[in-house]
Amino acid sequence: MHPDESRTDAELLKASAHDVEAFGRFYDRHAAAVAAFFVRRTGCPHLAADLTAETFAAAFVSRRRYRDTGAPALAWLLGIARHQLGTALRQEQVEQRARRRLGLERIELDDRSLARLEELGELAELRLAIEEALARLTPGVAEAVSLRVLGDLPYAEVARRLGCSEGAARVRVARGLNAIADSLEP
Amino acid sequence: MNDTRHLDIPYLTALREELLRGAARSNRRRRRMLLASRIAVLAVAIAGAATAGFSLLGGGASGTQNADAAVLQHVRLAVTPPAGVVLHEKTINTLGGLQWGYEFWQRSDPPYSYRVIKGPTEAAFTGSTIETYDPATNTISAQPDPQPKLYDDPVAKLRELLAKGDAQVIGTTTIDGRDVLKIVAHSSNDMLFNGTIYVDTKSYRPVLAEIQQNAYDCGHSSPCSGLERIRFLAYEYLPATADTLRLVSLEAQHPGASVAAAPAPTDTSTGQTATTPQASSKPTG
Numbered sequence: 180m181h182p183d184e185s186r187t188d189a190e191l192l193k194a195s196a197h198d199v200e201a202f203g204r205f206y207d208r209h210a211a212a213v214a215a216f217f218v219r220r221t222g223c224p225h226l227a228a229d230l231t232a233e234t235f236a237a238a239f240v241s242r243r244r245y246r247d248t249g250a251p252a253l254a255w256l257l258g259i260a261r262h263q264l265g266t267a268l269r270q271e272q273v274e275q276r277a278r279r280r281l282g283l284e285r286i287e288l289d290d291r292s293l294a295r296l297e298e299l300g301e302l303a304e305l306r307l308a309i310e311e312a313l314a315r316l317t318p319g320v321a322e323a324v325s326l327r328v329l330g331d332l333p334y335a336e337v338a339r340r341l342g343c344s345e346g347a348a349r350v351r352v353a354r355g356l357n358a359i360a361d362s363l364e365p
Numbered sequence: 366m367n368d369t370r371h372l373d374i375p376y377l378t379a380l381r382e383e384l385l386r387g388a389a390r391s392n393r394r395r396r397r398m399l400l401a402s403r404i405a406v407l408a409v410a411i412a413g414a415a416t417a418g419f420s421l422l423g424g425g426a427s428g429t430q431n432a433d434a435a436v437l438q439h440v441r442l443a444v445t446p447p448a449g450v451v452l453h454e455k456t457i458n459t460l461g462g463l464q465w466g467y468e469f470w471q472r473s474d475p476p477y478s479y480r481v482i483k484g485p486t487e488a489a490f491t492g493s494t495i496e497t498y499d500p501a502t503n504t505i506s507a508q509p510d511p512q513p514k515l516y517d518d519p520v521a522k523l524r525e526l527l528a529k530g531d532a533q534v535i536g537t538t539t540i541d542g543r544d545v546l547k548i549v550a551h552s553s554n555d556m557l558f559n560g561t562i563y564v565d566t567k568s569y570r571p572v573l574a575e576i577q578q579n580a581y582d583c584g585h586s587s588p589c590s591g592l593e594r595i596r597f598l599a600y601e602y603l604p605a606t607a608d609t610l611r612l613v614s615l616e617a618q619h620p621g622a623s624v625a626a627a628p629a630p631t632d633t634s635t636g637q638t639a640t641t642p643q644a645s646s647k648p649t650g
Contacts, residue, residue, distance in 0.1 A: 196395075199388040203381055210377050211370035228376050235380070239388050281387030292376035299370060 189247035195239065202239055209256055210235070211299060216260055218300025224293050227300065229273040232286070234260045236277035305363070312362040316355050323351035324359070398537040398544055398566065448473055451609045452518055455599035460578060461591040470612040471517060472605065479517075480613045489615040496615045498622065505615050505624045519571055519600075523562065526550050537566065545572050570600040 186194070188205060195202035213234055217227035237259050245255055267273045278285075288296075297303065313321055319341065326337045327348070338348035371377035454469045471479035476492035487498040495510040526532035532550035539545065545563040560576035574595040603609040611617035616624065 195388065196392060199385045199392065202388050203385050206381050206384060207371070208368060210381070211368045211374075214371065214374070214377060228380075231377070232380050232384075235384055236387065239384065239391070278387075281384070281391050283383050283387045286376060286379045286383060288376050292374050295374040296376070299374070 187247070187249075188252035189245065192242045192245050192252065195242060202242075205238075205252070206235060208251075209253055212253060213256060213260055214296060215299045215301075216257060217264065218296050218302060219305060220264060222302065222305070224296035224300070224302075225288055226267070226273065227296060228286075228288050228292070230260070230263050230267060232283070233274055233277055234263050236281050236283060237263065240277045240280055308363055309359060312359040313355075315362070316358055320351045320355040320358070323348055324355035327352045328356070394544075449605050450602040451605055451612060453599055453601050453603055453612070454519075454597065457596045457598060458593060459596075460593040467595075469517075470603075470609075472610070472613055473518070473602075474605075477515065477517075478613050480615060480618070487615070487618075489613065491614070496624075498615050498619055503619065503622045505619065505622045507624055507626050520564075520569055523548070523550070523564065523569070523571075532562075538563070540572050543572060571597050573597065 186201075186204070188208070191201045191205040195205065210231070214227055214231045217230045217234075218224055221227050221230070234256065238256055241259075245252060263274060313324065316324065323337060323341060326332050326340060327334065330337075332340075334345050334348050334352075337352070338345040341348055341351070343351075371381075450473050452469075452471045452473060454467070456467045458465050458467055465484040466482070467484075468482045469479065470481075471477060476490075478490055478492050480489040481487070487500075489496045489498075490510065491507075493509065493511065494507045496505050496507045498505050523532060527534075527548075532548050534546050534548050536547045537544060538547055540563055544566045546566055546569075548562045548564060549560075550562055551559060560574060562571055562575075563573040564571050574597075576593045576595070578591060578593045603612070616622070
């Protein structure tokens with residue numbers, strides 16, 4: 180066993196101020212979990228790769244803010260990840276602040292990484308589960324979800340195509356998404 | 366304890382290498398900043414020792430002490446303004462939505478003549494008179510001012526405050542890509558050094574000052590209050606050549622201007638000439 184494996188996350192983060200390999204060990208522990216988190220939530224390995232890079236760069240930059248509670252630092256790391264995801268969805272682009280601060284080069288995503296990230300996030304299973312959940316929706320609700328989410332149409336247009344009010348269209352989409360979310364719960 | 370799933374994903378292994386390279390660079394930068402901060406603290410120690418009458422650089426020291434003394438001497442020179450120069454400062458000041466420019470040139474040798482431009486006002490001290498320039502009439506008004514002036518170099522002032530313990534280095538940060546020391550100063554009689562001053566970690570020259578103003582005479586109908594930010598666009602020591610010495614002279618800057626002797630203000634209670642405090646002191650930034 181590598182001596183670093185007996186060290187806690189907090190010890191590794193603290194040691195990384197003078198020993199960057201300690202941060203490497205910290206990365207080894209959590210990289211797959213963070214990447215999988217992003218793949219499942221974005222459905223896009225490219226976006227997930229970008230977000231994973233920014234999350235770990237941000238974790239290194241702000242490592243002194245980590246408070247050691249004795250628990251693994253994954254919760255802290257996923258807190259950073261959620262923040263990065265929220266910002267990316269709002270701004271429609273991934274932040275690069277932490278990567279720029281560390282002067283990191285952008286890494287291209289090769290085909291093998293793309294395929295493996297999809298596997299890591301179990302995207303194939305996720306897509307199948309969503310298709311099955313969509314198939315279980317009533318036709319009106321399924322069409323509303325399809326027009327709004329897959330077609331990216333505004334609610335007014337969804338309502339016009341369904342021949343209903345905009346409010347009714349919103350209700351159908353919400354109902355459909357809730358049903359899909361429920362079916363994806365483990 | 367390790368999750369090894371990322372090892373067969375080339376992107377994630379490449380990201381690990383890149384992160385570690387960036388982390389190493391960041392650590393090296395941080396160590397340099399810490400070193401700079403410690404040097405500043407050393408400078409305080411030097412000045413403090415000098416105040417107490419010690420001689421850190423005395424003879425008869427061992428080899429190690431000589432090496433230390435060389436470092437200390439280097440630090441001391443870094444924070445000691447050079448002599449025989451023209452100090453040039455240029456700032457942009459903002460306070461409560463107001464913004465104005467300030468530019469100042471002063472000789473480092475007696476009688477410390479200077480020229481200053483503050484907003485629309487341009488004035489100079491020649492060594493015996495205070496002069497103001499009126500661009501509307503292209504006239505320089507001169508008024509005798511026998512009060513001696515001081516060499517007003519913020520770096521010298523900061524060194525003095527650090528030595529007295531009236532200023533402390535509280536950390537490091539970056540402004541416009543420059544590594545700076547963050548210094549909090551509490552000077553009872555100096556407007557610039559009552560707040561937070563950011564100085565370059567290498568040259569110790571000011572980059573930014575943030576000062577809380579409570580009733581600043583900004584030239585408006587009522588005094589301004591709030592946080593004044595003084596951003597230094599230039600802070601340099603110019604060699605005292607014929608060209609640079611012209612920078613401290615109103616006559617040299619406005620060669621076609623007529624010079625008129627302004628009537629000295631009169632103290633109505635005694636009938637004697639009074640020295641106007643504002644005219645005899647350098648307008649502050």
